[in-house]
Amino acid sequence: MKSIRTELAIINGIRFILVTPHSSNTDKYPLYCIEYFYNGKQFKVKEGIKAIYNQYLEQVKDLKSINKKLVLLRNSFEFRITELVKPISVSQSSTDSKLTIQTKVIEALSKFFEYHTKRHEIGEIKDIYNYTERDKKVTTFINKHFPNHLLSDLSTTVWIDYRSYLKKWGLGNSTVNLQMVYVKGFYIWLSQIMELPITNHASKLKKLDITLQIPKYNEIKQSLFLEFFNVVNTKRYLRLHLMARLVAENTLRPIQVLNIKVKHVDLQDHSIVVFDAKGKKWRRVIMSSIVNGLIQSIYENTTNAGRTIDDEDYIIGFFNQTKQRKIFTQTMFRERILLPFKEDFPQFANILIYDFKHTSITKALKVNSVYDVQKRAGHSKVTTTQIYDRSDSVSEAITVEELILIK
Structure with a gap:
């Protein structure tokens, strides 16, 4: 990691980021700047930034509170941000009128x-x-x-x-x-x-x-389910295989998989930390040995391509598909990976990635309790999980004699 990026402010929808060198940065002239995007262009303001940042470091060298340090950092650059915002505000007001x-x-x-x-x-x-x-x-x-x-x-x-x-x-x-x-x-x-x-x-x-309305879910037929994972089990479909595995095995949403970064993955512990936007919380999932191996293969391909693995990189996308730290979006995944795959294998044309989540929950309910499946699916309400229960509404009686034995 060469740089540390700290958000200073968001003004008029524009995010101002302070870029400073990481302690491991060995560049002779490391980058100190304020970075922001405006009208589709990236701007980097370097003048005076290093001097202001060094003054800030002197102020906080004996301070232990991270929150207080952040407040002082933002205060240190407040006047500089104000100077940058003034011409932007004038430009915006004339356009908005x-x-x-x-x-x-x-x-x-x-x-x-x-x-x-x-x-x-x-x-x-x-x-x-x-x-x-x-x-x-x-x-x-x-x-x-x-x-x-x-x-x-x-x-x-x-x-x-x-x-x-x-x-x-x-x-x-x-x-x-x-x-x-x-x-x-x-x-x-x-x-x-x-x-x-x-x-x-x-x-x-x-x-x-x-x-x-009838709940919308599509359970993939057993034969197609098996055929799909046989077909994608090659180097060519490495990303698709990883995406489908995580959706099917851990019932993650495709957007959750796209948002997984290197820092979220622990290969030694076989676990991934994912964010549930609906529940607004982080949770840890245990990945299978096959998923672990697929991620290791992506890491190896990345290093073989001469690119370093950064904690902020996304595991889907990576070495030859995206710039460092840039997410591989849903549109990119669909257009670069999914649609070409379906052209080669038209038998999967009507299958959506999300269908692997539906199929996984539906099958799991046949052998696990609804509460176990609810936890794995990350549903906040058990009623959501019950939507996928396709079993007949038939239950056996508990006899009076059996009830008497329960203390």
Whole structure:
């Protein structure tokens, strides 16, 4: 590890990062700078940063509290951040003023997506894929049915029509609800960030009842399940094999696997620490010996390619696919790995990576208690696990005589 990256501030959606050399850095002229992204470009401000940082080190050399050190660090660079923000604020205000209540809805949606794209560029959000898909659906609808609508023309009726439009596509209630969350986010952005006087029409619509639809899960047939793991058991499909194993064996979500870094993996202990975004907590999972071996193979390929293994590297992606410390996104995984694989093996065309999680839970419920499966699946509620229980609702009686024996 050559550098330490410390977040100094987030202002107007722009993240300012202090970059200083790590103690193991042996460079003759190590990097000291403030780094930030703006308008799709990376900026590095070096002037005076080293001197300020050295003054800070003198201030905290006898201080033990990490939190107090961080506060002093941010205070030390506060004036420098203020200087950087001033020209950015002027530029932003002139751009933002172009958006008014008389702007076309389709243009406002385009600016809303640009806003999320910038958030992604500065690292505020990890994956832009979901935003891209939701933007595509809503802009297609507006272009088709309300191409000339202004923001002032929006009403609840527009979004009732949008929900009906999505249902005609055959989307489930939960998916439609997520689309409407995107629309509500659009209104929040208009009113709170762009400061336009607009009523949130979408908030007046109740959520569609997800209990009225059949739970969506796809249990992979036994023959295809077996064939898949036979096919991917080669060097060519190393990443796909690792992804599918972790999803099937540890019932991780694909996005959780993509977010696993080297520092989260303990090969000696055969364990991985993963973050559950839904439960908002970290948990430890024990990996199989095969998964352990697959990760070791990825490490070996990386070192053989002449690249050092960094604690902040992601285990999916890595040596010849991504830059150091850059995540291998869902879009990249689908386009570079999954789609080419399905073209070569069309028998797996209808199988999703997520289906391995569904199949694993469904099969496990046939031989384990629902509470054991719940823990492995990381479900916060046992009712979520019970959705996957495909067994018949038949139970045997406990006789009075047997109950008497229980003390």
